[in-house]
Amino acid sequence: MPRSDTPPELRAAAVGGPADGRPGRDAPLWILVVITAIGPVALNLFVPSMPAAQRGLGLSDAAIQLTLTLYLVALAGAQLIYGPVSDRFGRKPPLIFGMLCLALGSVVAGFAEDAVQLVSGRVLQAIGGCSGLVLGRAMIRDRHDPSEAASRIATVTLAMMLAPMLTPAVGGYVDQWLGWRAGFWVITSIAAAIFVAVTLRLPETHHDRRPMPGLxxxxxxxxxxxxxxxxxxxxxxxxxxxxxxxxxxxxxxxxxxxxxxxxxxxxxxxxxxxxxxxxxxxxxxxxxxxxxxxxxxxxxxxxxxxxxxxxxxxxxxxxxxxxxxxxxxxxxxxxxxxxxxxxxxxxxxxxxxxxxxxxxxxxxxxxxxxxxxxxxxxxxxxxxxxxxxxxxxxxxxxxxxxxxxxxxxxxxxxxx
Structure with a gap:
């Protein structure tokens, strides 16, 4: 068996397990489903509108592809950051930050007049949407041991499967009826609603705060x-x-x-x-x-x-x-x-x-x-x-x- 070089902080943050023992309410499952699905929704809702956005802004093939490529790059990098940050500051503050980034990015992309503005908005969308992907399942692990968490994680995973499956069809009709910018206003509205729900209804589930691991x-x-x-x-x-x-x-x-x-x-x-x-x-x-x-x-x-x-x-x-x-x-x-x-x-x-x-x-x-x-x-x-x-x-x-x-x-x- 290969030797483990993982520091204790990373190990503790990663391996699921029982709740930390502190009293508290479970996170409402419907909120966890929505925050987990919003990242894939934001990614895929724009996909059918890419040709129209390219024509409307006069973008090159490579430039319009950056709206997808850099979204994925930001999504990849943010996954490595949200976990340690949430171990240090709790789950709720990074999630609120993420929804603000998602809404702001959608507004920037919705008003974009060139490639830089459109791509910048997509990157902010990715950074924000990634928060739910990482923290939704973490909040389940905080309050349940692995066996108890199975059914909740299965529900959340189903949302991750269904969102990319159905969203392009919705995005196609939104583009056809309202234009390519309308999808960003849909995401802005959803992000704003999630922000309110997280702020008012979502309890903090992580109380055993740990220092962030060093680089x-x-x-x-x-x-x-x-x-x-x-x-x-x-x-x-x-x-x-x-x-x-x-x-x-x-x-x-x-x-x-x-x-x-x-x-x-x-x-x-x-x-x-x-x-x-x-x-x-x-x-x-x-x-x-x-x-x-x-x-x-x-x-x-x-x-x-x-x-x-x-x-x-x-x-x-x-x-x-x-x-x-x-x-x-x-x-x-x-x-x-x-x-x-x-x-x-x-x-x-x-x-x-x-x-x-x-x-x-x-x-x-x-x-x-x-x-x-x-x-x-x-x-x-x-x-x-x-x-x-x-x-x-x-x-x-x-x-x-x-x-x-x-x-x-x-x-x-x-x-x-």
């Missing part, structure tokens, strides 16, 4: 994980799978709306179909993982991924360019990722040893969002007059997923 201990923990082949294999498989999703989010609106001449609303409805594949993969994992084991599930996901990416190449090469040509193979890829991501992430959290759970969670999340940022920007650099640039980037992500799965298998089978 050096955190870097030592991350360096140890990056040297572990098991962690790299599992986190890499999850990272490339996530990159494929964000490459699709970045490239599909251009292909469907601009090249095929379809409406943002139609894009959003097709997006639900592809997202349904991911949900099916998650359901398969939930039903079978405890009996089959994560490594066999990971292998099954890899086989499904080969079928999905293979069908994408065949459809792009042999069939006329139509939404079905892109979305049906992507549904198969999404199903494979619904199996790969939860199993690879679960193994990544323990690959470096029991003392590295927190550092592994933060670094794995950073790699997933960072990979998504790189893939989305590559889409912006390579888009052309057909769907092949999107296909090539997706297939590249698929190859990376399979290679990392092979590394993970080798590390798991290695003695010791």
């Amino acid at each position: 050096a201990p955190m870097l030592r923990a991350y360096r140890g994980l990056l040297a572990d082949r098991g962690f790299l294999g599992h986190a890499g498989a999850a990272g490339f799978g996530t990159a494929a999703f964000f490459a699709f989010v970045a490239g599909a609106p251009y292909v469907i709306i601009e090249l095929m001449g379809r409406t943002p609303a139609e894009f959003g409805l097709w997006y639900i179909v592809a997202s349904g594949g991911y949900m099916i993969g998650n359901i398969i994992t939930a039903r079978l993982a405890s009996r089959v084991g994560p490594m066999r599930m990971l292998a099954a996901g890899a086989i499904a991924a080969v079928a999905g990416y293979g069908s994408l190449i065949l459809a792009a090469g042999l069939l006329p360019m139509a939404p079905m040509t892109i979305f049906l193979p992507m549904t198969g890829i999404a199903l494979a990722n619904g199996i790969i991501l939860p199993n690879a992430t679960a193994r990544a959290l323990v690959a470096g040893g029991t003392g590295n759970v927190g550092a592994a969670a933060g670094l794995a999340g950073f790699l997933q969002m960072g990979g998504g940022a790189v893939a989305s920007q590559v889409i912006g650099w390579t888009r052309g007059d057909d769907a092949w640039p999107l296909v090539f980037v997706l297939v590249g992500c698929g190859v990376g997923t399979l290679l990392c799965t092979r590394i993970a298998w080798g590390a798991e089978r290695r003695p010791g």
